[in-house]
Amino acid sequence: MPISVRHVEEALRQLGGEAQIGDILAKVLEIAPPPHSPNARNIIRGRLYQFSSQTTAYVEGTPDLFESVDGLEAKSGRWRLKGHPAAADDPDAVLEDTEAEIEAAEGRRRLRVHLSRERSRKLINAFKASLASFACEACGTDMGEAYGPLGEGYIEAHHRVPVASLKDGDKTKLSDLAALCPNCHRMIHRNDLMSVEDLAAHMRARRPSFAIAAEPGRGKWRHDPPAEGD
Structure with a gap:
């Protein structure tokens, strides 16, 4: 249809x-x-x-x-x-535009009801437990290195196949997931669910020092060859 x-x-x-x-x-x-x-x-x-x-x-x-x-x-x-x-x-908001500052009333509670696709917490936990590294597969950022103890072991699981496109009974494997930092995860969803590899290539083009995404199914990082004298 x-x-x-x-x-x-x-x-x-x-x-x-x-x-x-x-x-x-x-x-x-x-x-x-x-x-x-x-x-x-x-x-x-x-x-x-x-x-x-x-x-x-x-x-x-x-x-x-x-x-x-x-x-x-x-x-x-x-x-x-x-x-x-x-x-x-918002009819209940009070907006005052002055030279000093702009203020707006926020925080009004609003009930919204919608359907959502189920995600398996067991699968996500198993995926994170299987990781040898918590570095982002797109940009290489390790939240533990960036934030110290606050970010230690933090990573988000991204579904390479959008959950919204799955039909009842479809199965998701560990290989269908990718480890992404929050920034890269958001950028992928903001840009029409682009692939992890495409985002990694984009990041590498902007800053060659970024790691490239792990090759699917191999779990190994591909890096630029060392420059002469390294």
Whole structure:
């Protein structure tokens, strides 16, 4: 079944009215009946553009449903539903704009109910116990080295296959997980669930001293060859 604008609209509602396009994709794949197009991400972007008056793809008279949170030029990939409470100013907030400071009332409790995919804590614990090193597979950062005792042994388990794409009964193996520091984990999810290897290559291009991601299934780090004189 083709991905419709209603699937995108419902995905954003379930995500609280505002989300990154990678999260919208994951949610749409939960909602829309299979089979799913391999170009699902581009289809979703097309629906966002088609029904947003911020874009040139918008046709006057069609529903104006979506808006880019940071503006299209920012290319942040974050979208929201127009008119959703999450996109409106909180009516209970008190905002004072003065030369001294800007203040806003926050902390109002709000109940949100949504479905979530189960994750196995037993599997995550087994994965972390199997690690010979707690260095991030994308950037090589060891939280223990960075923060001392505060970060000793800390690492996050990333599902190479998105949990949202799994069907009931699918199994996840240790080899399906990757060890990532919080920063790299967030960057992968912020950028349409890019691969660990792609992020590692990006980091290496920016700073050659970064380690490259471990080769899948081998568990060994690949490093730049030593420079002459090392």
